[in-house]
Structure formats: C-alpha cells, structure tokens
Amino acid sequence: MNDREILKPLVDQIIELSQGPEQEIRKQLWAQFNALQPVAKPPVCVTYGGIPNRQWDLMFGQNHLRCTDPVARHIEFDLKKRIWIERNVPDDNVTWPAVLVPAAAASPPEWGVPVGWRSPDDELGAKEITAPFADQIELTKLKPPRTEVDEAATQSRLDQASELVGGRLAVHPVYPSLGKAVFDNAVQLRGMEKLLTDVIDRPETVHAMMTFITNAVVADHKRRERCGWINAPPDPTGRYQMVPIFRHVAAFLPADFGDRRPLLRDEWAYVTAQMSAGLGPDMYAEFVHRHNCPLAELFVDNTVYYHGCECLDQKIDIIAGLPNLRRFHVSPWSSVARAAETFQGAVLLEVHAHPTEVFFAATRDDMRTELAGLLEAADGHPLCLNLSDIHSVADNPDTLRIWAEVAQDMAERYPCRYP
Numbered sequence: 001m002n003d004r005e006i007l008k009p010l011v012d013q014i015i016e017l018s019q020g021p022e023q024e025i026r027k028q029l030w031a032q033f034n035a036l037q038p039v040a041k042p043p044v045c046v047t048y049g050g051i052p053n054r055q056w057d058l059m060f061g062q063n064h065l066r067c068t069d070p071v072a073r074h075i076e077f078d079l080k081k082r083i084w085i086e087r088n089v090p091d092d093n094v095t096w097p098a099v100l101v102p103a104a105a106a107s108p109p110e111w112g113v114p115v116g117w118r119s120p121d122d123e124l125g126a127k128e129i130t131a132p133f134a135d136q137i138e139l140t141k142l143k144p145p146r147t148e149v150d151e152a153a154t155q156s157r158l159d160q161a162s163e164l165v166g167g168r169l170a171v172h173p174v175y176p177s178l179g180k181a182v183f184d185n186a187v188q189l190r191g192m193e194k195l196l197t198d199v200i201d202r203p204e205t206v207h208a209m210m211t212f213i214t215n216a217v218v219a220d221h222k223r224r225e226r227c228g229w230i231n232a233p234p235d236p237t238g239r240y241q242m243v244p245i246f247r248h249v250a251a252f253l254p255a256d257f258g259d260r261r262p263l264l265r266d267e268w269a270y271v272t273a274q275m276s277a278g279l280g281p282d283m284y285a286e287f288v289h290r291h292n293c294p295l296a297e298l299f300v301d302n303t304v305y306y307h308g309c310e311c312l313d314q315k316i317d318i319i320a321g322l323p324n325l326r327r328f329h330v331s332p333w334s335s336v337a338r339a340a341e342t343f344q345g346a347v348l349l350e351v352h353a354h355p356t357e358v359f360f361a362a363t364r365d366d367m368r369t370e371l372a373g374l375l376e377a378a379d380g381h382p383l384c385l386n387l388s389d390i391h392s393v394a395d396n397p398d399t400l401r402i403w404a405e406v407a408q409d410m411a412e413r414y415p416c417r418y419p
Helices: 003-018 021-034 053-060 070-088 151-164 182-190 192-201 203-227 281-296 336-343 355-360 364-378 398-413
Strands: 044-046 098-102 105-107 116-118 128-130 170-174 240-242 250-252 269-272 304-307 325-330 348-352 383-387
Touching: 003 070, 003 151, 021 250, 044 398, 053 070, 070 098, 070 151, 070 398, 098 151, 151 170, 182 192, 182 203, 182 281, 192 203, 192 281, 203 281, 269 281, 325 336, 336 348, 336 364, 348 364, 355 364, 355 398, 364 383, 364 398, 383 398
Parallel strands: 044 383, 098 170, 269 304, 304 325, 325 348, 348 383
Antiparallel strands: 116 128, 240 250
C-alpha cells in the first residue's frame, strides 16, 4: 500500500468530522473571542499539539506511522492526532479540512557567529546553550540574519502534500521566521548567567546588543512581508484564519484578505521573553520591554499575544503598555485576579490550569475546584480555559477527556462580561 492509499481513510475522516455542525459554532466562538466580541461562554482548549510524540503511543500503539515519505508521515501523524482529539476530547478545538506543511528553509539564519544548543547524551538531560559571546560581547562580529525560504522546494512540497491527500484538503505552508523574543536571542548569544550580570556591570553594552538584535528582527519581519512569507492561512470558506499558534484556533479574516497579498498585520504575534524571568520589573522595562515594543508595533490590527509561563504579576503593568496587545498568557504561577484588575476587559486572558496537578494528582472534583477558582478570580473578565504544557498524560489519555468535560461545564456556569 502506498502513502496516498494509507492517508485516504484519514482524509475521509477529517472531511467528515470537519463538516459537523459544531465546527461552525467553534469557529465563530474563537473568532469572536479573539476579536474581543461577546461570546456565550469562555472557550475551552486542550493544547494537544505540544504532547510529546512518545505519549501518542498510548493512543495509537508503538510504531503506528505507516507512511514512508517524510511529508506523508508528517501529514499522517497530524491527521491521526486531530481525529483522535475530535473523537475523544470535548473541547472547542476546530477540525479544519486542511493541512499545514512546513515551508522549505533555504538556510538557517546566521548572526555572524555560531549560535546553537548542545544536546545531552542522556535523553532526559537538559540542553545547553553554546553562547558565542561567553567570554565577551563583540558586537562587531554580528551581522543581521535573514529568513530564507526555498520557494521552489516549498511549492514542490505543497504540490506533493496536495497529491498525497488527493486534492481533497486545502494545503498551506508554515513559513519560518526569526521569532519575536529578542531577549532570548541575546541569551543565546551571551549565555544566561553572563547576561544577567551584564545588565548590572555593562548596561551600555547590553543596550547596544539588544538594539542590534531588535533592529535585525524587525527588518527581517518586514522583509518576510515583502516576500509574502506570512503565516495567516485562510480556511476553505475564506472567512476565518486557521491561526497557526497554540490555543488561538480561529480568527476572522479581514474583508479584503482575498483581494491582496497577506500582510504582517494579518499574523498573530507570539511575543515572549521567558528567559528574562530573573530580571525585576525595572530591569525588565529597561532591557526587555523597550525592545519588544518595536516588534509589537508591526501588528497594527491588535494581534499581539504576550506569552509567559513564569509569574508575571510584578511585570504586568509594564507589559500592559505593549502596543497592539490583544491576548495575555496567565500561567498557573500568575494571578488571574491581578490580570483582570490590570486589563479591565480590554485584553483577553489565556488562563491555564496546572498540568502536573491535573495529570498526576487531580480528581474530577479537584479539577472543578481549580477551574472554579480561576473563573471566580477573573470576575467575568473575557478569558479562555486551557490545559497546556502536557509533557506526560501519566499513562491515562482519558484525563484529557475528563478535564475538557469539567472545563466545559464550568465555562457554562461563568459567562464572560464585556464592558
């Protein structure tokens, strides 16, 4: 049996599931939510895309992939996960009649110095940054990196994917970029420990490096726009964007989207600075926030999402000044009440349950108690409920279903209020 024949029943199932009446309800729910329009209930999302590959063996068995070609295997695994989630987890994820395929990068971006990570021999060990400026920062060695896409190879990959699914699913590329985490770039160049002392001992040098990085990343995003390498894939109806960012799911497309080239303003910007968790509020404002702002300014349709798994309670007043901010990540270590008080309904809260407690300690009643606490702390503030950072399902994938059922029940009891 060839790869296309292996994929055909999976494509059949995706098409059937994508046509269910609940799919349009979910699309509308997420699109209205992301547009800061009133919704009947808080959306509920299990971030299944981050579950490690090995954990899926519990759902599908070991060595479950049957396709041989790398593109076909990518599609096979993607479709199998989506089908399983749709049939087993009653959250508000949308089953799209489409596949997203990574574009072919022509070459990795280069900063003029080698930037990378050293992987441990032990698969359970931690990776280590190999910082080129571990001894000292040498700005004269830096050069602005550029995202490069092999368009011919990308088109060939898209054509291959379309042929594999028999032309029955829409196929879209996912383009690479330099990201939107400039402080994290600085850490990769200098190393965490050195950079955290540099902000005290050599602040002018840190400012110079951060300015160089920020200018380079901003310029590269503008170049991506000129090249058309924008990640805002439309769903087959042309009404919604299938947002290729965890937990965002769907957004309304601009009315003129189909009549022009995609623009940066169409993307959702994942702005983050988790490696700056060791900085206090004042230093965060000086060395991080001021450089995040030029990035956020590019996304003029209010599509900026600020992500931070660390506690952000002491920095939230600073982050609130980020241009075009629409969504704010509230991790289990941040205060929902503090976020609601700060934003007063003007920014959506992406509220997260504690994944370790959910999978390793919680009963259904425990889940209900945690979610009730989060919803009560929000006091009607627009939010979505999320279960993310799922590194292990603790040998019980059914926990995904149980949590989603409890979250849906609690979401119905605590509707959002809008100003």
